[in-house]
Amino acid sequence: MLRNREIRLVFLVMCTISLALLVVATFFSLAAVILVLLTSMLLIGCSLLFTRLRYQEIEKLSGYVRRISSGDYTFDVRDNREGELSILKNTIYKVTVMLSEQSALLHKDKIHLTEAISDISHQLKAPLTSMMVMADLVEDTNLPEAKRKEFTRNIRIQLERLDWLVSTLLKLSKIDADAVPFKKDQVMVAGLIEKALQPVLIPIDIKEQTVSIMGEDSVSFLGDLNWTTEALINILKNAVEHTQEGGTIEISFSENPLFTEIMITDNGKGIPKEELPFIFKRFYKGKGAGEGSSGIGLSMAHSIITKQNGVIDVQSDVHKGTEFRIRFYKQVF
Known part of the structure; x- marks a missing residue:
């Protein structure tokens, strides 16, 4: 606690004021000196004790923030008492709830993205496999011309389907990302x-x-x-x-x-x-x-x-x- 420059400065100021008051009290009586000494000690002690308690609360909040940064959003730090520390605790709790909701949404989006990629791969796999088979057949020099034309036409149909599929998926992605400026x-x-x-x-x-x-x-x-x-x-x-x-x-x-x-x-x-x-x-x-x-x-x-x-x-x-x-x-x- 005393490593804090501000605390050391406050402690030094309080000791200086107490010493000055003690010097002044010596001009009156011994009882005045004792009274000033006891009062100064009590005030400085209470101040240090109060500061220590605040530091303990701040240390707890620091630990809470570290838990948040590691992804643990389960700790409830809310405090219904009055005071700036209570306000800070409640504010941190609100931020924690917001981060928790965002984390859940990101996790959900990640799952959705994984499923979408899997579905897209499945959609593309069928026409690609079909075209690869027909391309191998077209390479056969003994293939009748009628069959060659049929396979070529089927490959063109599959390519048109792929073109439509990719184009539609791109449009859907833009719509989902709110990247499409719909006119009014x-x-x-x-x-x-x-x-x-x-x-x-x-x-x-x-x-x-x-x-x-x-x-x-x-x-x-x-x-x-x-x-x-x-x-x-x-x-x-x-x-x-x-x-x-x-x-x-x-x-x-x-x-x-x-x-x-x-x-x-x-x-x-x-x-x-x-x-x-x-x-x-x-x-x-x-x-x-x-x-x-x-x-x-x-x-x-x-x-x-x-x-x-x-x-x-x-x-x-x-x-x-x-x-x-x-x-x-x-x-x-």
């Missing part, structure tokens, strides 16, 4: 639906499906046209894929003072109830998923919509169809 433009829903339908018109035509659109041309919401189009394309692809030939897909939209709503309904094979809680989970593929499904289309749609103050939910019955309901709220409550 006035989006007309009728134009949005028309734009989203363009990439799926050919598969719709091949499967001879019927698409009906219902809604007022004035319906709109504040959002990003291009990103929302991407979300709807993924939902529409899902509807086309899981609706039988000759089936119907209904798109309706409306607006009220609270939100703008878009509903996409099909009469396809539907989704089992036990799978509904997981369909927006990344890389999740249900029992009825197609062979080329990657399990990230609906996850991407969910991320895009929720990042624009929207919500998306799904209702479905097996063999009866599926309904996606999207709502873009006009303000945050």
Whole structure:
């Protein structure tokens, strides 16, 4: 304690004042000298004792901080008494709780990253393995020309799938990292639906499906046209894929003072109830998923919509169809 320069200075000042008072007391009487001496000793002793107790508390806090720095957040240092040390203890405890929560989030993110890398590796492994096998077959000089063309075409298809997969994963990563500046433009829903339908018109035509659109041309919401189009394309692809030939897909939209709503309904094979809680989970593929499904289309749609103050939910019955309901709220409550 006395190694502290400030404590030594205070102790020296107190001793100097006591000595001066003793000198003054000698001019009065012996009783005055004794009184000043006892008072000085008591005051200096109490000061040293109080300082020692404070040092012990500070040493405990130092040990607590060292435990925090080593990753131990279990110690509770809260103190409900008055005083600056109690305030300091409670402040340190609040920081400890915050660090504990951040540590838990980092651990959770680490697990999520590990799982994501594993899932991505699995998604990339299948087309890469397929292409390696077909590339070996193409090298065979005795391979018929028809087979060579077939394998070359399959390799191109797998490469296109890989390109789409990597591109989509990069977009998802940007959205998750809040690196996508979503615009706040006035989006007309009728134009949005028309734009989203363009990439799926050919598969719709091949499967001879019927698409009906219902809604007022004035319906709109504040959002990003291009990103929302991407979300709807993924939902529409899902509807086309899981609706039988000759089936119907209904798109309706409306607006009220609270939100703008878009509903996409099909009469396809539907989704089992036990799978509904997981369909927006990344890389999740249900029992009825197609062979080329990657399990990230609906996850991407969910991320895009929720990042624009929207919500998306799904209702479905097996063999009866599926309904996606999207709502873009006009303000945050």
